[in-house]
Amino acid sequence: MDLISILATVILITTIGTLVVGVAAYIAFKLRDKRKPKRKDPTAEEHGEMQPIFLKRYVPGKQANASSADKPS
Amino acid sequence: MGLRQIYSYLLAATSIAGVVYLFVISFGGIREFDLGKFSILFENLFLTVVSAYLLFFLALLVLRYAMLILYSFMEHLENMMKRRQEPESNFHDDASLPMITLVVPAYNEGPVIQQALRSLLLLDYPNYEILVIDDGSSDDTYEKALAVAREDHQVTVRVITKKNGGKADALNTGMSAARGEFILNMDGDTKLSRNTLRACIRHFDDPRVGAVAGNVKVLNRENLLTRVQALEYVEGLAMARKAQSFMRAVNIIPGPLGMFRKSVLQQAGGYDHDTFAEDCDLTLKLLMRGWHIAYEPTAIAWVETPSRLLDLLKQRYRWTRGILQATRKHSSALWNPRRAGINFFILWYMLFEGIMWPFSTVLGNLFFVYVGLQYGVVIFLFYWWLQLTILDIVAATYCVIVEEEDPSLIFYAVVFRLFYITIIDISKVFATIEEWRGTAMTWGKLQREGKL
Numbered sequence: 001m002d003l004i005s006i007l008a009t010v011i012l013i014t015t016i017g018t019l020v021v022g023v024a025a026y027i028a029f030k031l032r033d034k035r036k037p038k039r040k041d042p043t044a045e046e047h048g049e050m051q052p053i054f055l056k057r058y059v060p061g062k063q064a065n066a067s068s069a070d071k072p073s
Numbered sequence: 074m075g076l077r078q079i080y081s082y083l084l085a086a087t088s089i090a091g092v093v094y095l096f097v098i099s100f101g102g103i104r105e106f107d108l109g110k111f112s113i114l115f116e117n118l119f120l121t122v123v124s125a126y127l128l129f130f131l132a133l134l135v136l137r138y139a140m141l142i143l144y145s146f147m148e149h150l151e152n153m154m155k156r157r158q159e160p161e162s163n164f165h166d167d168a169s170l171p172m173i174t175l176v177v178p179a180y181n182e183g184p185v186i187q188q189a190l191r192s193l194l195l196l197d198y199p200n201y202e203i204l205v206i207d208d209g210s211s212d213d214t215y216e217k218a219l220a221v222a223r224e225d226h227q228v229t230v231r232v233i234t235k236k237n238g239g240k241a242d243a244l245n246t247g248m249s250a251a252r253g254e255f256i257l258n259m260d261g262d263t264k265l266s267r268n269t270l271r272a273c274i275r276h277f278d279d280p281r282v283g284a285v286a287g288n289v290k291v292l293n294r295e296n297l298l299t300r301v302q303a304l305e306y307v308e309g310l311a312m313a314r315k316a317q318s319f320m321r322a323v324n325i326i327p328g329p330l331g332m333f334r335k336s337v338l339q340q341a342g343g344y345d346h347d348t349f350a351e352d353c354d355l356t357l358k359l360l361m362r363g364w365h366i367a368y369e370p371t372a373i374a375w376v377e378t379p380s381r382l383l384d385l386l387k388q389r390y391r392w393t394r395g396i397l398q399a400t401r402k403h404s405s406a407l408w409n410p411r412r413a414g415i416n417f418f419i420l421w422y423m424l425f426e427g428i429m430w431p432f433s434t435v436l437g438n439l440f441f442v443y444v445g446l447q448y449g450v451v452i453f454l455f456y457w458w459l460q461l462t463i464l465d466i467v468a469a470t471y472c473v474i475v476e477e478e479d480p481s482l483i484f485y486a487v488v489f490r491l492f493y494i495t496i497i498d499i500s501k502v503f504a505t506i507e508e509w510r511g512t513a514m515t516w517g518k519l520q521r522e523g524k525l
Binding site: 005008019023025026 | 095098099382383386390435438439441442445446451452454455458491492495496498499500503
């Protein structure tokens with residue numbers, strides 16, 4: 001077997017390997033890109049905003065109404 | 074000359090000698106080659122059509138390389154003669170230099186923003202300001218940029234923070250807030266060479282020049298992947314831009330370094346949001362309006378490139394689809410050579426590079442692998458690889474000499490052809506198919522490692 005034939009065989013194996021790696025790398029990239037954190041968290045609202053689990057949000061309007069309602073007439 | 078330099082030259086010389094040797098022995102091999110084996114390629118219609126197509130593609134490729142080398146060499150000579158005839162000091166005295174605003178869009182650039190801003194403060198130019206646009210980062214980019222702005226400098230540093238709207242939106246905000254007559258748009262992770270502003274501004278002496286593209290080089294040459302990219306940036310991008318600059322029609326002003334007349338940018342309406350390659354889209358908009366776009370090889374933007382394969386594919390996927398989107402947006406010039414003038418050639422060249430080239434090289438590889446396995450004639454694949462590698466080596470050698478780059482990059486031309494470009498071309502082919510099918514995509518921000 002002469003040098004060119006040996007080199008040609010090496011190139012053939014390398015090319016097949018590179019083609020396989022190229023396709024596999026692309027599939028891996030797409031799979032990695034598709035992975036996102038799951039939105040169906042029990043604490044998540046419909047639009048995706050997370051509600052605090054232990055603390056209740058302070059809403060000035062509600063608080064004022066509540067405090068005026070608590071006042072004795 | 075240090076040991077490292079000797080090693081670089083030896084590596085380059087060995088690569089060139091190796092390829093020349095292969096060429097000589099394969100040339101001798103062809104003479105002894107049983108010409109009857111060529112008849113395999115014409116055995117049926119499929120083989121004949123693909124062989125003829127690949128031959129046509131090769132002819133186009135050789136023409137492409139020859140034209141790029143010729144034009145870029147002419148541009149190189151023109152620049153050399155200009156510098157000899159008109160020394161820079163006679164051109165502009167410092168007092169008359171116009172103000173330039175450097176717009177730095179930053180989204181989660183926390184690890185690199187301070188180093189990037191500090192390097193910008195050292196630029197050799199008397200009249201400029203730095204404007205950082207924090208595009209709603211979720212990390213400490215804004216705080217870090219603000220800390221640099223509060224330090225005592227001769228150069229004004231301003232920081233604007235806004236809701237996240239993408240790079241195009243950030244650059245448009247920068248355009249509106251800029252005080253300079255000229256705007257230099259860059260990336261948050263880019264390091265500029267000290268002469269950048271002086272080197273770019275001289276092109277605007279020509280009133281037809283609306284923008285100047287800079288020379289982008291790879292900073293993090295730390296592994297095989299980034300070194301091959303360093304060669305790609307020099308051979309594939311810089312050489313093409315230099316050749317296009319001879320016609321004053323650079324087709325992509327790179328995101329990391331582009332200088333514009335503010336008035337031209339405003340007239341064009343700034344960056345649009347409808348493509349993923351806003352730099353390419355804006356460049357085409359300027360070209361369609363008749364503006365000349367020059368290239369300045371001595372204005373260098375050092376960038377951090379992806380050091381992992383999947384990150385690289387993510388970047389190239391976005392580039393490919395973005396460039397196709399921009400080309401489609403301006404596709405009227407494809408069918409109207411009389412009205413479009415040079416833009417007609419630019420768009421067809423972009424389609425050749427974006428679609429025909431990757432599809433053809435992947436097809437060529439698959440075809441010759443098939444011929445090798447089916448008919449037991451592997452030699453065709455070897456010749457196919459060898460002639461592409463010779464083209465790459467010639468172009469790489471020329472670019473390394475002209476750009477005064479590291480000679481060892483020539484060695485990577487072999488790696489480039491053997492592994493790298495096949496993988497990139499496969500992802501380009503898939504990205505093109507997805508763009509054609511209209512698959513949804515996202516921006517895909519590259520995670521910075523802070524190598525600046």
